[in-house]
Amino acid sequence: MFDLHRLRLLRELKDRGTLAAVAAALSYSPSSVSQQLSQLEAEVGVQLLEPVGRRVRLTPQAEILVAHTEAVLERLERAEADIATSLTDLTGTLRIASFQTAALALVPAALTLLREAHPGLRVHLTQLEPEKSLPALLARDFDLVVAEEYPGVPSPRPTGLEQEDLCADPLHLALPEPASDAGSDTESPTAALRALADRPWVMEPTGTAARQWAMTLCRNAGFEPDVRFETTDLLLHLRLVERGHAAALLPGLVWDGRPATVPLRQLPRGQRARRLFTAVRSGRSHHPAIRACRRALRQTT
Structure with a gap:
């Protein structure tokens, strides 16, 4: 019988990539992680890790072992859920990760509902973009992630995760003041985009799904945007538009139900x-x- 703790370390190494990252995530020393994995190799009787420069990678046999470990851990997740369901009071800790605008507009109200319905439940919230939070969810750093998917840029759907739709958030072209050079609100959407071809833009950083979507949108309108400002902080996007420094593509959650503060x-x-x-x-x-958390989030939309 293989040691489950050591199997989990092997799975963590697959997800996190380095012994140092596994050690940091689990509060061990790298030497302790290495020793545990060496003992697992002895138990299994085959080589599980092979050196690649200064790093290590899993052998094909280790990949097989990790696949079976995933199945075991999933059954344990179900067992934990069944035990929690059998209890009268909902207690314990729920770790949530959410991207910025949902964390501002949806999560606080959901936390209030959870506190009122389940005062014994302790909730931890981390603001984190989906590009980082979804892999961290697989690595068991979080229990639930609130994420986003932009049109034409499908989010990764790795094996081992289950998704549930929350809501649709409207997207708008936000015009910097003065907005007169962007035409009237009766012109076509493509023409409104093209009218801002010579204006500075603020977008999320390269590599994010939002940036990929925004660049594609502008290029389909016939121009390459002059991106002078890059940040994942959409409140800063809004401030730059309000002060006339940049055009932007903003979601409705930025205003959290309040009237828009710039022409759209x-x-x-x-x-x-x-x-x-x-x-x-x-x-x-x-x-x-x-x-309970999903129900509370749905009630806030």
């Missing part, structure tokens, strides 16, 4: 909303804390 134009068909969803590890969706 409609985007082309098929590009007018992003999809918001929650993700959990497979086997975890029936846990009462997960169900």
